[in-house]
Amino acid sequence: MSETTSHDSVGATAGTDYDAIIVGAGFSGLYELHRLRDELGLSVKVIEKADDVGGTWYWNRYPGARCDSESHIYCYSFNEDILQNWEWSERYPEQPEVLEYLRFAADELDLRRNIEFETEVTSAAFDEDSGTWRISTDDGETVSSQFFVTAVGCLSEPYIPDFEGIESFEGFWTHTGKWPHEPVDFEGKRVAVIGTGATGIQVIPEVAKSDPEHLTVFQRTPNYAVPARNRPLDDDDWELIQSNYDEILQRAHDSGFGFPFEVGQETAADMTMEEVEEALEPRWQEGGFRFLLAFEDLLVNEETNEKVSEFLRGKIRETVDDPELAEKLAPKDHYYATKRPPLHTDYYETYNRDNVSLVDVTENPIERITPDGVQTADGHHDFDMIIYATGFDAMTGTLLQMDIEGRDGLTLEEKWEDGPQTYLGLTLHGFPNMFTITGPQSPSVLSNMPVSIEHHVEWVSDTIEHLVDNDIQLIEPTKAAEEAWTTHNRQVAESTLYTTVDSWYMNENIPDKPTVFTPYPGGVDLYHDTILEVAEKGYEGFELTESVQQLGREGEQPQLSVMKGD
Structure with missing residues (x-):
């Protein structure tokens, strides 16, 4: 109307x-x-x-x-x-x-x-x-x-796991979904981020860039993330968008995911890994959810998805300097996009910083929160700040x-x-x-x-x-x-x-x-x-x-x- x-x-x-x-x-x-x-x-x-x-x-x-x-x-x-x-x-x-x-x-x-x-x-x-x-x-x-x-x-x-002692922590703590309106200063602080879902993948690089004394990431499940390739939009970009806006929006509304992007090939099941990489690399370089649409059967065909997943694991291994850490960050327990598929900006690169470390809570679970940090199975981690990027109900x-x-x-x-x-x-x-x-x-x-x-x-x-x-x-x-x-x-x-x-x-x-x-x-x-x-x-x-x-x-x-x- x-x-x-x-x-x-x-x-x-x-x-x-x-x-x-x-x-x-x-x-x-x-x-x-x-x-x-x-x-x-x-x-x-x-x-x-x-x-x-x-x-x-x-x-x-x-x-x-x-x-x-x-x-x-x-x-x-x-x-x-x-x-x-x-x-x-x-x-x-x-x-x-x-x-x-x-x-x-x-x-x-x-x-x-x-x-x-x-x-x-x-x-x-x-x-x-x-x-x-x-x-x-x-x-x-x-x-x-x-x-x-x-x-x-x-x-x-917002959801925070029922950690023992959570209210006892004497430093700053918050859930990302209840972030304070005033600025939060990480400089010189010992910071924990708990969670590596879509929110954690966004917040972790920003905290690391804010000059903390040390950032410790607590990971339960590693995640596949594709680079966003964000950039400013200039007048030429907007002229092109405005001149085609009706068509762009119509394609979005008529698509499977609400995006106006072209789906690539039908399947990767019958392709060699080299052919898969050739198909995926341009979409990886372009960034964003065009990558998700590289193959039509990505979410129904195990063979296609495993090849795409291995491509992503390879990118993680190329980016993270420490091979052992790279393997911890490379998912092997699920197919790409079967969990929410995040985009990232410098997420994997962040782990190459000297002041960033990872705790795998499947190997070293969190036992409780203490007044001055986090107690895990292998010892105590001292923190000034705890950020819960633990998602939602x-x-x-x-x-x-x-x-x-x-x-x-x-x-x-x-x-x-x-x-x-x-x-x-x-x-x-x-x-x-x-x-x-x-x-x-x-x-x-x-x-x-x-x-x-x-x-x-x-x-x-x-x-x-x-x-x-x-x-x-x-x-x-x-x-x-x-x-x-x-x-x-x-x-x-x-x-x-x-x-x-x-x-x-x-x-x-x-x-x-x-x-x-x-x-x-x-x-x-x-x-x-x-x-x-x-x-x-x-x-x-x-x-x-x-x-x-x-x-x-x-x-x-x-x-x-x-x-x-x-």
Whole structure:
């Protein structure tokens, strides 16, 4: 839609405070607010626990925090003015620039007046008598709405392992996802970084460059990382981008990962290692996620992936001067990209510094945190600062923290006891009129996030518009549809190499979480076609009703082509 559509206020007729409550003011929440308020004319409130917009880009302020999607495609595509009036300074923008971009978008669209900052949702419950949602916040207020939209992000609940004595440490310590707003000085300090995932790979070189007395990295699992090859963008770059922007963005939205890059060859299985290296070297030199798309069957063919993985191990060995250390940094327990595939700037080179060392915690585990450092099996390490780059309770963590209760007293925690169950990663049986933007069982973290976010926001907004225009009060997926999608998600995951390794994709970083592959691995393009098909078929797999009492009339199991394997 390009123009505001006039609707009677749903909130007024339903007796609610708002037509829709949105939780979160990052990429998802801002666009959802714009669609519902400005294009549908609904009354909307966004609840945001930070004191500004930005979502993950507000909280993750650690040194080296940088987007790993290229800037010109890590953006909104729906607004021509924002596209034309914002120019990114670098190929991969740093955190302050992404945050400034989201502030710019919020101001351009005049969104702040509908956002309540510094407020956290403590619970959300579906009221069966009124058929509405009641959302309570930490300031003691409770507001009601017909629609409840979670836009909380996939990596928003920081996780620190339950190390003994963690609170006893007397120096500076923090999680990268809760980085302080004031500068942190590493000069002359003894610094520990615990974790070598995507965040650790970004923060470790920056700490090392800040002249610490010594930096010690605690690694559980070595990681494959491809160079980003970041550089400034000049006027010529922007002229080329702007003149082709529509085509670039369309290719991104029609691709498997949300990137507008050409896929290379079909397979490396029948190629010699020399031929593989010849194919990969140009993409390695170019940097970024073009490398990920060198071979079409990378994530389903063991032979292809092992050749790509060996190429990367060879690059690590070439870069790290100490052969023994290089072997510790070269992964051999999993295939490339079956864990989140980070980009890096001088990560492996950092280990050639005299003041940087590595502790392999599989051989030398952390036993406890002490007032002045870290006790491992082989002795004590003294530190002034500890940085936990230990990741997140991903995909479901933030949703589960909100104490959400649906129909019949069913809590989200109970529903997902054995792993997430959704229909399309967007909706849940038993939770009417609730939508989860980039929720579990959607492409989300397996994609360039703004692309998936726009697909979700537009589908949710169009669905709400359909309900409003047709005086339909409630929408909820059937149990059969939810079970079919959950089964489909599992079957597609099991056909890939993703399930061959423990990862946060599989919830394996969080104790006691069920082992299940959480994102949807079938591709952004296939997924988008599927959710559009659901809507075109009259919201196949959903019940659309006038009252809560009418819910529960189970229909046929949906037979979408994607679920039949066509």
